[in-house]
Amino acid sequence: MEYYAIIVAAGKGTRMKSKVPKQFLLLNGKPVLMYSIENFFKVLSEIKIIVVLPSKEIPRWRKLCREFGLGIPHSIVSGGATRFESVQNGLKLVRKDGIVAVHDGVRPLASDVLIRRIFRKAKRFGTAIPVVKTKDSVRLLEGIKSRVIARNSIVFVQTPQCFRTMLLKRAYEQKFHPSFTDDASVVEAYGHSVKLVAGKEENIKITTKEDLLFAEALLKQR
């Protein structure tokens, strides 16, 4: 059984108003994306890591790897116009039966415990999607109106999302649809249900400068 991690870092970081894409920003002095790669390698040293980057950022990434002495072997693949296409490109390197994790490159705080849990559940159920509850009141917008919905009926979806390799490859042969917001939704559209498992609150996605500050605070506490 083979293990793969497709780390999607094909975003151009427009939300951050920074010239450096957010996956390359420094978190305690090290690029965000390097944490994501290291986290998988720590748990499964035999894992095949596939990093999806915007084509024009590949030279910059290679330079960063040299500068920071990143010794973890990984393949580099060019991203597409959408996240869907980027994952498709990554899946071309997934050839054997096993488990594949798809992970946001900008989630540098996925812990060992979380990564192990997701792989273990995916081996058992074929899929494993980490989710977390919310503590805020939630409203559903309906046209110009809105209504409260029970907060415990809502969960947020994180990554890594894990799947049997052949299932995810087949699901990604579908035509793109705007409802494909993550890998779980692609697999569901293919007709397969997904298994939700407990995620971790600290496994945040870095999309703003405030998130970067929060991640630094969390790392300090570890």
Add this chain to the structure above:
Amino acid sequence: MEYYAIIVAAGKGTRMKSKVPKQFLLLNGKPVLMYSIENFFKVLSEIKIIVVLPSKEIPRWRKLCREFGLGIPHSIVSGGATRFESVQNGLKLVRKDGIVAVHDGVRPLASDVLIRRIFRKAKRFGTAIPVVKTKDSVRLLEGIKSRVIARNSIVFVQTPQCFRTMLLKRAYEQKFHPSFTDDASVVEAYGHSVKLVAGKEENIKITTKEDLLFAEALLKQR
């Protein structure tokens, strides 16, 4: 026209696994609740501030006010068994026509801009509820199943929530119902619609140690 702020700090902080209730925890060396009080006073120095505390924590709060030299005048009211009851107790001190804000004591980062916006909109529309969008994928749990819902159809509700005083007082004369998760839901149950306005992402609710770290990071950046 009179302005009021009911700052609800009647929680006992069980989630924090700390003996100190979370509204009294130190944020950059100052109790969380003091930020909330100062934020309203900075924007509207004539505002009547009503702080709702657990009865047994009132002596501790008075001591903290002396220690930190908090000079902002405010009334102190005992909380009830539920948030609903706590707000009811606070509303007993709201007697004149005007605008009342109800605010979580553990949201110390409500900015001047946000507080001004909410009061302004409430003067115009009778109600103003700050909400923020989410950047994560969202799933709705339905029994043992779940399904993706469009992330832009969901918003999180923050505080301060502002209302015409007489509207909120009448709404809080209703009998308690478990669906009352915030003031907006109480007002809606009374038959009045609520006006959603843009909240602020950094206006976080402090319920875990990680939130406290995040708040410190955000304050440093200001």
